[in-house]
Amino acid sequence: MVKLQALKKWIPEINLEMRSNNNDNLQAFKALVRKEFTDYMTSWRIIIMLALIVLTCVGSLYTAITSIQDAIDANEEAKEIAKSSFLFLKLFTISDGTLPSFITFVSFLGPLLGIALGFDAINSERNKGTLSRLMAQPIPRDYVLNAKFTAALLLNTVLFVALGFMVMALGILILGIPPTGEEFLRILCFLVLCIAYIAFWLNLGILFSVRFKQPATSALAAIAVWIFFNIFYQMIVELFSKSILNPENITSTVDAISRQGVVLNLMRLSPNYLFTESTTTLLSPSVRSLGPLTVEQTTGAIAGPLPLSQSLMLIWPQLTGLIAATLICFTISYLLFMRQEIRSK
């Protein structure tokens, strides 16, 4: 009893101390994020990346808009058809052949932006000798890593939300067709997907920045992974698929479908593929399935767009996979960083 009372006497004080500690920590975390964000905004590397992305996206938009406009101007009926066939989403997916479409650009440049944001997060601090100074301050060690990630993600979010809304605004202004509610939601989902995708590359960059002491090494390693998935992975899977899908080995329809599934799943190990699959589904509602369909399945089906909820259902595994990959990278870098000894150089 006496003990309990003695304990009670302490509790408010402990609480108070904990609260003030939490407050202090939050303030320190905010300060870290603010500093990182400012650094990003003022670094040439990021400014160049941003300029590149904005320019190419605006360029691809322009070509998309002009080709859509030509089609609409052809006759009055086209306008009505356009409204019912998600024309607005075409802004992101079509081009007149001179420039790649918006989503191609994003899937190409997004990873580069992610890598550029993350590849020297930790090792440059270490090389400059600021990491040991940071560590001497009363902040938990993981704050440094978390703050870097948060700041980069924040920049990423701001950029893509701004870009997406800008595209919509331009589309409305030039085409004169407002997006429907569903189109708007689809575009929002697409933006979230872009952010998740870039977050993966960002985390890969951070992972390499923890692992490799030299920023150049980590940048090259991250770019190597990017090129591998962007170019070579597809080739390698195609190579394998030749033997897997060899008609001589296929015995039945079921076998053919399962073999096709294996190839598809191999492809899906690549984050690029996951991203492409999900963006196509989101921005082209007419995509009904991401796997093979048999003739039996398609006969009698009325060709029509999927509702948003169904499209989302279709890409749910892809999105979860992307986020899982992001988390895995982050966890590994977190563990590595927490175990590393902070020495100057």
Add this chain to the structure above:
Amino acid sequence: MVEPIIQLDHISKKYDQQYAVNELTLSIEKGEIFGLLGPNGAGKSTSILMMLGLSEPTSGRVQVCGMDSTTNPLAVKKRVGYLPDDLGFYEQMTGYENLLFTASLNAIPRAIAEERARDLLTKVGLKESGDKKAGKYSRGMRQRLGLADVLMKDPEVIILDEPTLGIDPEGVRELLALIKRLNQKEGITVLLSSHQLHQVQQICDRVGIFVKGKLLAEGNVEGLAKQLFFEDSFVVYAKANPVDNNLNEQLQDLAGVNRVVETDEHVEIYAETDISSAVARTVIEAGADLFYIRKKNYGLDEIYHRYFEGGDEGGKASSA
């Protein structure tokens, strides 16, 4: 008895079978300047990292300001300022902004932080350069900014890892004077590590000699000298002319003299006590001319050297 502010209790740190720090026991009192001396790779930095909880000791306990650094590093880091040996600043920010950033990490309110930063910049002599980008600072200026940075959190203890590394002699003198002043005026306990002995000797109350992960000796400089050179604590050089056998014998007979060595230059008299006046008298009374008489002081250099010699011999002996 005053509670020690830094208390290391048999701490060891092992890196793949090799001890970087081996059973280090050390206590530092509040308000003193303690110098941790040792060659490169002796384990000084590792010990410091363990004091801050940045590295976990393999065994042993570290207590700083009455708190365990290993289990409660944040509370320790609130009270302890640490200047790493190779410190860097965010180069695109000014010195002043760097200080403010440190303050914000310590959750110091902005108004107090601004005032303190200006104050400290003046104190370390960077008043004019405070608004220059830290990337443009010279090595000495960076070190002084580092000291200001450490002081931003108003610490009870500051730990300086090789603070004089790479600064010119005048800069070293100023920096050390600044450290001494901080210690005297504000009662900050200072622990500094160095391999540059003369410098440390000037300001340290106590030193510890640290070689190969072990603390070989600890105490003030005179104490260490006595401990080591207990038989020949005093050496007197005298140049006299002529030095004949008679004079030699007389010197030898003086109380406390262990041996007399005659070199080309002068006579060296090794003794247990300070016998310089007696030597002078003897020379004059013997009818010789005395040109100069000089006492040799044992500085840290000799102490250090003696320890390393000992260490090497020990190594040879054990390997043989």
